[in-house]
Amino acid sequence: MxxxxxxxxxxxxxGQPVLRTEDPKLLTGRGTYADDYSAEGQAYCAFLRSPIAHGNIAGIDISAAETADGVIAVITGQDLRDAGVKDIPCPISVKSRDGSAAVVPPRPAMAIGQVKHVGEPVAAVIAKTAAQARDAAELIVLDIEGLPSVSDPVAAEKDGAPQVWEQAPGNTCLDFQWGDDAAVEKAFSEAAHVTKVELTNTRVVVSAMEPRATVAEYDSAADKFTLHVGTQGVAGYRGAMCNMLRVEPENMRIISKEVGGSFGMKGSAFNEAIVVLHAARKFGRPVKWTADRSESFLSDHHGRAMTFELGLALDKDGNFLALRVDGVGDMGAYLTAMGPWPATMVTSRNIISVYKTPAISYNAKCIFTNTVPTGPYRGAGRPESKFFLERLIDKAAEEMGIDRIELRRRNLISPDMLPHETPVDLTYDSGEFETIMDMCLDRADYSGYAARKEASEIDGKIRGIGVAPYLETTAxxxxxxxxxxxxxxxxxxxxxxxxxxxxxxxxxxxxxxxxxxxxxxxxxxxxxxxxxxxxxxxxxxxxxxxxxxxxxxxxxxxxxxxxxxxxxxxxxxxxxxxxxxxxxxxxxxxxxxxxxxxxxxxxxxxxxxxxxxxxxxxxxxxxxxTAPISFPNGCHVAEVEIDPDTGVIGIDRYTVVDDFGVVVNPVIVEGQVHGGIAQGIGQVLAEDTIYDEDGQLVTGTYLDYQLPRADDIAHIEFTTHAVPCKTNPLGVKGCGEAGNGGSYPVIYNAIMDALNGNGGKELGIPATPQRIWQALQGN
Structure with missing residues (x-):
């Protein structure tokens, strides 16, 4: 050689820790994000959005806006439909338990006839400057006859709740079932012990570093569009745009250079892109739109938003017999392309995790509400499943008087059981789950926890520890x-x-x-x-x-x-x-x-x-x-310390051991894990999207919606234990979402441990200082 x-x-x-070659360009401000691009002679777009959650549009008076300074045109949803623009596509393959298709309501790029959530676009102003477009949008007079609305998915499926869509009785988009109900019923009836828990994985705002932005150009001579946009795949985005504009792929070019974060949110086609494409062709000049942060809260799809009740049946020795899961996923007012997947196919296939579980009954309803639509958010059902399951296991250990590590150990799938067929039609090909858990406990100095807990008590603090093995599927x-x-x-x-x-x-x-x-x-x-x-x-x-x-x-x-x-x-x-x-x-x-x-x-x-x-x-x-699904897995251990006088929580120690198979670049992999952990910590401690009873978004700015800060994140002790995947040629397993999978349950379980189980009452997330303080007061 x-x-x-x-x-x-x-x-x-x-396997070499090569530093990212693109970083010098990005760190010196030479990246090209969608908003960095401007075309010669471009116009600007601004949207008028619905101020109410549900109502009939009685009228849209655009006369004042049309004559405002710099305005080129005002476009409504009906204008788009008259021009032949199709609704946003939503190919949903998930079926209800009876084999029927999901209810997929029409989703025009701008509202026609009715509005379904606060922030839904109703009209667009095209003007010479961004300021002129925004000012003119405020001149549009919107007459909406208000209708009853519902923003809570649990309330939305009850009798008498306001209907979001007439074609979805009970506001049900999809009634999903997976598993063997009869086997689960039998196991529960014969079980020595049954543990139950009800938890909500709260709705979150995605909060990508870069707000969504797009610039559309149209070459009339070549009959070709060019769209500059942040996305997760230019070929797929091209397909969606071609569908709505009824053009062939060779007539549509998507350019997406640097993208400042997405976490699933920028993977779908959005309303604004189709509007600026139409405007660029109609008015013969490039058109640009960039969201501000307040607009992002109302127009980016949200994530998570699931409420589930779980039951675990165990024999007298703590062996798992069956798992029952029942709950709802909040779809918002419309379906995004992957909207039903997190609450159905993804959570159901991930909730078994690393444990021997003979039978499962999984039932989830996807429910419409008068809120911003939801979609995949980093993990998209995987972190939710671990949050639900690992809390359930901790509670079972407490109720049965079995050490929580021992209970997990008794139920871990061992290497000699691989390949392992799960009751959700997956085959695990590789993994050393007990070895990884023991490595993580050792690196976390789990045996020294009692001494640290005693030291915290002397200092007037309350300490808790959480342990969370995980396994997740990749695409x-x-x-x-x-x-x-x-x-x-x-x-x-x-x-x-x-x-x-x-x-x-x-x-x-x-x-x-x-x-x-x-x-x-x-x-x-x-x-x-x-x-x-x-x-x-x-x-x-x-x-x-x-x-x-x-x-x-x-x-x-x-x-x-x-x-x-x-x-x-x-x-x-x-x-x-x-x-x-x-x-x-x-x-x-x-x-x-x-x-x-x-x-x-x-x-x-x-x-x-x-x-x-x-x-x-x-x-x-x-x-x-591409190769079949891979199964990244690992274990997280974390310790928290709580000030009982204020409820303020600090993460004192955080240890993670991951199996990502063959690791191509350990530096980049560790960065991915750190990011996922930070997002999990943020949701457990702070993030919560709150709607009032009228469907108004209460947490519509970062003054009201709390993101984690640097000092909320502990030093993360990270290592890998590679067990090569057997189903792809390089032996790799996905790593981009794994940090979330363990961080949700490990932090929450550590808090509940510090609260000594909170008297059997779930604290819920976000575990804010106020909630923790109230729990310590017995409230």
């Missing part, structure tokens, strides 16, 4: 693009359908490609932002699928490149193809020192254009069928 190849492997190979199989291009300037372009919205794809994807083909790491450039570069097989990012999908596609593509390279190397080295070997970026004639490097070969191949049957380019593209 040449010396430079040795160095490249040592510095940039799989299911699909397709993914890998297009590897050897450029004339000596660089290599890698095109994938995945989309980096903060995760840092450029570095680990280059590490995988460099490892496969021996291409110099610094020569590789990742392209994910331009739909014109994408074939129909391009996927996107979501559900922690990026590395699994991209690495599989890169490896498949690289294998063909090696095969073609052997043919070319045989030609140039004057040897039979079967005598050519490839390793570390070099093609060698077996048993000799005659060789040629892959970069040199790519250059020489261009000399063969039109020569015989030999490929004249090493470049290759594949649409890869």
């Amino acid at each position: 040449p010396d430079d190849a040795v160095l490249d492997t040592l510095k940039f190979g799989i 299911g199989p699909g397709t993914e693009l890998a297009d590897i291009r050897f450029e004339e300037d000596g660089s290599v372009t890698l095109v994938t359908g995945n989309k980096d919205f903060g995760m840092g794809h450029a570095t680990p994807f280059a590490q995988v490609l460099s490892a496969q083909l021996g291409i110099p790491f610094e020569a590789i450039n990742l392209v994910q932002y331009d739909s014109d570069e994408m074939s129909p097989g391009a996927g996107g990012s979501g559900g922690s699928r990026s590395m699994i999908a991209a690495s599989g596609a890169i490896i498949e593509c690289a294998e063909t490149i090696v095969d073609n390279g052997k043919k070319l190397a045989g030609h140039f080295l004057e040897a039979a193809v079967e005598d050519i070997e490839f390793a570390d970026g070099v093609f060698t004639v077996a048993g000799t020192d005659r060789n040629i490097g892959i970069m040199t070969l790519a250059e020489k191949a261009r000399e063969l254009s039109g020569t015989g049957d030999l490929p004249d380019d090493l470049s290759h593209k594949v649409n890869h069928n």
